[in-house]
Amino acid sequence: MDYETPLFFRVMEYADAADRDVVDMVSGNPDWEPPEALRDGLREYADLEPDRFQYPPSEGLLELREEIAARRGVDAEQVIVTNGAGEANYLAMARALERDSGNEILLTDPVYPYYPGKTTMLGGTQRFVATEDDGQLDPAAVRAAASEETAAIVVTxxxxxxxxxxxxxxMRELVAVAEAYDAILISDEVYDHYDLSGAFASALETDSAHRIVTNAFSKSMAITGVRVGYTILPPELVDDAKSRHMLVNVATTRPGQYAVLNALRETGPDYYERNRERLRERVTTFTDALEAAGAEYTRPDGSFYVMARFDGYPGTLANVERLIDEGGVAGMPGEAFGDSRTAWLRFALVTPRVEEAAERLATYFD
Structure with a gap:
């Protein structure tokens, strides 16, 4: 079976090898500080007894699972702590396909490229549903694409x-579609703390045995390298997911779980609001420059990405490399996200050099 390396790595390698200074707007690595309590937790951990440096419970530290469960309104037995949202999504998609209720995964277009990759890795087949121009997903379109072969519907x-x-x-209607076809709605909510609109709704708000929610602290706490995420499954799907997690990873970082738990307990809402406000300012700065450059663009209601379209400059890998060499800005080609945004480029606003990048783009496309 052939696996395709995600274009993220190819673009980052190209930017790293460039002969000039490049503003990195490729990957979603927050550039701001993690919660102070996260650092405190890691410092504390260094002085704990030797037994704390051995295997933790495979499904995650009980106290962390209980904290997550209390915040999400579920039973702790439904929570598996994973190596980031990446493993959480892998477990969710695997469980959906293992139910012998179809072999097809419905994905959106545009799509986060790791979902199609995981589908291929797990032996499933892909089917895409185009989103609206504003990125919204019409549940009627999902229902029209669904069939008896649909094992899962994956959204973020x-x-x-x-x-x-x-x-x-x-979200309610997507759960209803999953129920109608004996499928699983997999809702990746890793950017839930970066809802800039106030409209975010978790799939957990709809009680159903046909939905799995995945998440991580990678983005919300600016700790993509710590690798602590989780998945919340219906009770009947938990045991086999725990077994797969154990066989693939054994367990997740114990110091990371300890530090995340400390941060959850000690960090107030102001930390998250400061980061949302930072993003709001960056969105304005960046989109103002795109406006000046005559570009069409998306203004995000959440997460921290802006897509832009420049006349005569489609979102190909070759054009991304050209922009790195000639404009000094690295973004992602729209073609990496599916067929519907091939004319676009995607930029991550997680760099303190957003204003500089915006000026470079405005100059380059002037």
């Missing part, structure tokens, strides 16, 4: 790459 809200935030009605 707030969305990467469009920045769309799906309202409660959309």
């Amino acid at each position: 809200t707030p969305n990467n790459p469009t920045g769309a935030v799906y309202p409660a009605e959309t």
Whole structure:
């Protein structure tokens, strides 16, 4: 079986090898500080007894699972702590396909490229549903695409790459589609703390045995390298997911879980609001420059990505490399996210050099 390396790595390698200074707007690595309590937790951990440096419970530290469960309104037994949202999505998609209720995964277009990759890796087949121009997903279109072969419907809200935030009605209707076809709605909510619209609704708000929610602290706490995420499954799907997690990873970082738990307990809402406000300012700065450059662009309701379209400059890998060499800005080609945004480029606003990048783009496309 052939696996295709995600274009993220190819673009980052090209930018790193460039002969000039390049503003990196490729990957979603927050450039701001993690919660102070996260750092405190890691410092504390260094002085704990030797037994704390051994295997933790495979499904995650009980106290962390209980904290997550209390915040999400579920039973702790439904929570598996994973190596980031990446593993959480892998477990969710695997469980959906293992139910012998179809072999097809419904994905949105545009799509976060790791979902199609995981589908291929797990032996499933892909089917795409185009989103609206504003990134919203019409549940009627999902229902029209669904069939008896549909094992799962995978969505992410707030969305990467469009920045769309799906309202409660959309989430309820997507769960209903999953129920109608004995499928699983997999809702990746890793950007939930970056809802800039106030419209975010979790799939957990709809009680159903046909939905799995995945998440992580990678983005919300600016700790993509710590690798602590989680998945919340219906009770009947938990045991086999725990077994797969154990066989693939054994367990997740114990110091990371300890530090995340400390941060959850000690960090107030002001930390998250400061980061949302930072993003709001960056969105304005960046889109103002795109406006000046005559570009069409998306203004995100959530997450931290902006998509832009420049006349005569489609979102190909070759054009991304050209922009790196000639403009000094690295973004992602729209073609990496599916067929519907091939004319676009995607930029991540997680760099303190957003204003500089915006000026470079405005100059380059003037």
